[in-house]
Amino acid sequence: xxxxxxxxxxxxxxxxxxxxxxxxxxxxxxxxxxxxxxxxxxxxxxxxxxxxxxxxxxxxxxxxxxxxxxxxxxxxxxxxxxxxxxxxxxxxxxxxxxxxxxxxxxxxxxxxxxxxxxxxxxxxxxxxxxxxxxxxxxxxxxxxxxxxxxxxxxxxxxxxxxxxxxxxxxxxxxxxxxxxxxxxxxxxxxxxxx
Amino acid sequence: xxxxxxxxxxxxxxxxxxxxxxxxxxxxxxxxxxxxxxxxxxxxxxxxxxxxxxxxxxxxxxxxxxxxxxxxxxxxxxxxxxxxxxxxxxxxxxxxxxxxxxxxxxxxxxxxxxxxxxxxxxxxxxxxxxxxxxxxxxxxxxxxxxxxxxxxxxxxxxxxxxxxxxxxxxxxxxxxxxxxxxxxxxxxxxxxxx
Numbered sequence: 234x235x236x237x238x239x240x241x242x243x244x245x246x247x248x249x250x251x252x253x254x255x256x257x258x259x260x261x262x263x264x265x266x267x268x269x270x271x272x273x274x275x276x277x278x279x280x281x282x283x284x285x286x287x288x289x290x291x292x293x294x295x296x297x298x299x300x301x302x303x304x305x306x307x308x309x310x311x312x313x314x315x316x317x318x319x320x321x322x323x324x325x326x327x328x329x330x331x332x333x334x335x336x337x338x339x340x341x342x343x344x345x346x347x348x349x350x351x352x353x354x355x356x357x358x359x360x361x362x363x364x365x366x367x368x369x370x371x372x373x374x375x376x377x378x379x380x381x382x383x384x385x386x387x388x389x390x391x392x393x394x395x396x397x398x399x400x401x402x403x404x405x406x407x408x409x410x411x412x413x414x415x416x417x418x419x420x421x422x423x424x425x426x427x
Numbered sequence: 428x429x430x431x432x433x434x435x436x437x438x439x440x441x442x443x444x445x446x447x448x449x450x451x452x453x454x455x456x457x458x459x460x461x462x463x464x465x466x467x468x469x470x471x472x473x474x475x476x477x478x479x480x481x482x483x484x485x486x487x488x489x490x491x492x493x494x495x496x497x498x499x500x501x502x503x504x505x506x507x508x509x510x511x512x513x514x515x516x517x518x519x520x521x522x523x524x525x526x527x528x529x530x531x532x533x534x535x536x537x538x539x540x541x542x543x544x545x546x547x548x549x550x551x552x553x554x555x556x557x558x559x560x561x562x563x564x565x566x567x568x569x570x571x572x573x574x575x576x577x578x579x580x581x582x583x584x585x586x587x588x589x590x591x592x593x594x595x596x597x598x599x600x601x602x603x604x605x606x607x608x609x610x611x612x613x614x615x616x617x618x619x620x621x
Contacts, residue, residue, distance in 0.1 A: 355590045380586060380595045381606055388582020392574060396549045401574045412575055415617075416610045423609075 247285050249275040254296050263293060263356040290361075297357045299329060307365050315370070319418030322366075323410035326358070326386055330394060331406055354390060359383040367421070374425050382420040389413055441479050443469040448490050457487060457550040484555075491551045493523060501559050509564070513612030516560075517604035520552070520580055524588060525600055548584060553577040561615070568619050576614040583607055 253275035257266040268289055272279040286292040294302065310321050359379050363386075367375030392398045393409070401409065447469035451460040462483055466473040480486040488496065504515050553573050557580075561569030586592045587603070595603065 352590050355586065355592055359592065377594050377606075380592050383592070384582040384586040384595065384607075385579050385610070386582065387585050388578040388580065391581050391585065392549065392578040396546055398549055398553065398574050398577070400571050401578065412571075412619075413578075416579070416613065419610065419613075425606075 246275070246277050246281060250277060250282050250285060250292075251296060254292050258293060258296055258356070259353050262352045263289075263360055266293075268292070293356070294361065297353075297361070298332070299357075299361065304365075307362070307369055310366065311369060315418075315422065317414070317418075318421060319416065320410050320414030322362070322382075322417050323386075323389075323413045324406065326362075326390075327393075327406040327410055330390060354387050355383060358386045358390075370421065372421065377425065378420050382417045385413060385416050385420070440469070440471050440475060444471060444476050444479060444486075445490060448486050452487060452490055452550070453547050456546045457483075457554055460487075462486070487550070488555065491547075491555070492526070493551075493555065498559075501556070501563055504560065505563060509616065511608070511612075512615060513610065514604050514608030516556070516576075516611050517580075517583075517607045518600065520556075520584075521587075521600040521604055524584060548581050549577060552580045552584075564615065566615065571619065572614050576611045579607060579610050579614070 250271065254266070254271045257271050257274060261270075266289065268279050268282050271292070272282045275282070282292065286295060291302070306325065310318060310325065313321070363379035363382050364375065367379045372378055389401070389409075392401045396402075444465065448460070448465045451465050451468060455464075460483065462473050462476050465486070466476045469476070476486065480489060485496070500519065504512060504519065507515070557573035557576050558569065561573045566572055583595070583603075586595045590596075
């Protein structure tokens with residue numbers, strides 16, 4: 234699977250594709266967006282999109298500015314076992330989001346309607362990280378667990394970056410991860426009997 | 428303290444005030460909005476706003492469609508003790524938000540920018556309910572606890588009403604409250620040592 238998205242010296246077409254993808258993901262959500270529609274909006278051939286970014290998932294990862302492929306970091310998160318997973322998960326998100334001029338929060342703030350922002354945020358949190366994680370853990374009700382953990386992370390992002398509520402807005406990342414981590418841990422480990 | 432906001436037969440001025448208040452709270456947040464500015468936007472005298480709604484807090488409660496004064500339901504939430512408080516709290520929010528054509532979710536969806544929607548939601552959740560609750564419980568770090576619990580509730584509202592993620596989007600209210608309740612309980616009871 235070719236991952237040439239970070240290759241230096243790629244042409245202006247690459248930026249055009251990323252810009253079109255940003256718009257498509259924001260307006261259509263992950264499922265609604267397609268390589269074909271993104272290529273059309275960027276005025277390039279779909280083959281060029283695949284050449285630069287491989288597939289839709291990798292294109293999405295580039296758009297949201299994830300530092301690594303989830304296929305790589307889900308095993309990393311789990312390398313130390315399930316203990317402390319919640320704190321590591323919260324730290325991972327906060328680290329990606331906290332980056333100055335990180336593309337994700339800028340993206341979140343720039344989409345024009347609330348629905349689009351919320352959709353992007355949700356897609357990123359649940360689809361890219363939580364669902365693969367729940368699948369790897371082979372938990373019962375993985376979709377429910379991912380959605381609940383996602384609701385906490387989406388709310389955290391809203392409070393820290395959009396509404397900037399204190400003390401969440403300016404709290405050091407590690408401290409915040411220690412508060413929120415146990416909640417994520419709980420959603421990924423508690424028995425669900427219903 | 429006069430609370431005549433629900434009085435039948437009040438004039439069109441009342442609706443004008445509510446509409447102006449909705450806009451002011453959405454664009455300025457709770458702190459930034461003032462009776463004076465709302466009255467000016469509604470083209471009425473500030474005394475008329477006070478006549479209909481008493482004060483800014485009660486006006487806000489009318490705008491977000493809260494069924495009762497927090498001064499009334501905070502003691503109700505606590506009447507059965509701290510045990511099960513989280514589930515009762517989650518149920519309360521979900522009940523208010525789930526109402527068909529409830530003003531709050533309509534308001535949330537109608538504000539034009541993400542920031543405004545997020546601000547309204549946050550103000551409602553933290554200021555109207557969680558901060559009074561934390562104050563009544565005489566907990567340490569009430570603002571932090573309210574902000575953390577608020578982040579979970581804000582995220583839940585985004586997932587259930589805005590992005591409509593399954594199974595959260597269509598899950599029965601009581602079941603959802605049972606999942607999220609323990610998290611709120613935790614934020615309102617765990618020791619915070621930092």
